[in-house]
Amino acid sequence: MKKAILYFFVLMSLHSVAQKNNIDSSQKDSSTQIKKVLVEKRVVFDTQKVITYDTIRVVELAKSNEFAKKKTVKETVEQTVEETLESDKPDLSKIFSPGKIFWSIIVCLLAYILIRLLVIIVERFAERSTNHRITLKSISPIIRIIGWTLAAIIIIQGIFQPPMSTVIAAMASVGIAIGFASQDIIKNIFGGIMIIFDRPFQVGDKIEVGDYYGEVKEIGLRSTRIVTKDDSLVSLPNAEVVNKAVSNANAGEANCQVVAEIYLPLDINTDMVRQIAKEAAQVSRYIYLNKPIVVLFFNEVKDRRSFLKMRLKAYVSDIRNEFAFQSDMTEIVISELVKKGIIKKEELM
Structure with missing residues (x-):
């Protein structure tokens, strides 16, 4: 399109110059030359396009050189347009010089070190703080996104400094290539961005996705990592997380509800068992007393x-101790029931 506009306005300008200088009819017949050039070059143009700086530059060059060299309109148009477009091509050897490549590597290394250092500092503060642990942990993915974005801007605009047209063309080419080659990766990246900004959960939350339940350790652009109760690290693709139902146990709070289940004989005294269960939860060192303790029977x-299934529901003060609190309540309840002769060990399941 750019080349078509250049051809069009150069030819129009030459036609005007020919009329002013009383050139012979073979050179003044610019309309025929216009048609021939456009047909040969297979160019389609839009006369409503705005004349750009490049077009004006080509026109002025054509006016100054056409009749001095006594060339035909077609020769002048082709030579002038080709020279102008050739001069607009970026010098890749200057853009990607060894010195610039070296400094871009240095910027990447510094960005990695600084981002890693900031994340470690935030993580350590988070582990020391119970009340603000989850809030601090949620800052880590934001630090990574901002850090690498700034590094990319510094490398592109501060070091390489390519022409804007080159940047746009490169981004378009890379975007098309990535779009065809890695559709799943793009889905996961967009899923990660949606999770970070929509915040259905954050780092430090206990979530359940499909068959997996555990604490969110990291929300990356490609996957979300959770640690399960058996201390296994599971990586879940973000596209899968976004498209599935997610159960959040604490939703940003330090505390969460813990359920302990015990199977008992049908003829047991439920009032006595309920009292023992509540006391067992209260004496645990992990209990969060600002929320109620509930005992249910089914x-x-x-x-x-x-059987009679007892469900003891209580809140743990720090979600990191969820499974320890669950085990603690179960052990205390069973120990008290056996000690008081309410049940026998062989009656337990």
Whole structure:
């Protein structure tokens, strides 16, 4: 399109120059030359386009050189346009010189070190603070995004300094290539961005996605990493996380509800068991007393036998101690029930 506009305005200008200088009819017949050049070059142009700086420069050059060299309109148009477009091509040897490549590597290394250092500092502060731990941990992915974005801007605009047209063309080419080659990666990246800004959960939360339940350790651009109760690190693709139902146990709070389940005989005294269960939760060192303790009973059949299932619900003060609190409540309740002769060990499941 750019080349078509240049051809058009150069030819129009030459036609005007020919009329002013009384050139013979073979050179004044610019309309025929216009048609021939455009047909040969297979160019389509839009006369409503705005004349750019490049177009004006080509026109002025054509006016000054055409009749001095006594060339035909076609020769002048082709030579002038080709020379102008050739002069607009960026010098890649200057843009990607060894010195600039060296400094871009230095910037990447410094960015990596600074980002890593800031994340470590934030993580350490988060581990020392119970009340603000989750808030501090949620800053880590934002630090990474801002840090690498600034590094990319410094490298492109501060070091290489390519022409804007080159940047746009490169971005378009890279975008098309990535779009065809790695659609799944792009889905995961957009999923990661949605998670960071929509915030259905954050680093430090306990979430359940599909068959996996654990604490969110990291929200990356490609995947979300959680640590399960058996201390396994699971990486979940962000596209999968976004498209599935996510259960958040604490939603940014330091505390969360913990449930301990115990199967008991049907003829047991539920009032006495309820009192023992509440006391067992209260004496645990992990208890969060600002929220209620609830004890529920359900009839359930298991292995062709009927049982009374007790569910003890209480809140742990620090979600990192969720499983320790669950184990603590279960052990204390069973110990007290056996000690008081309410149940026998062989009656437990």
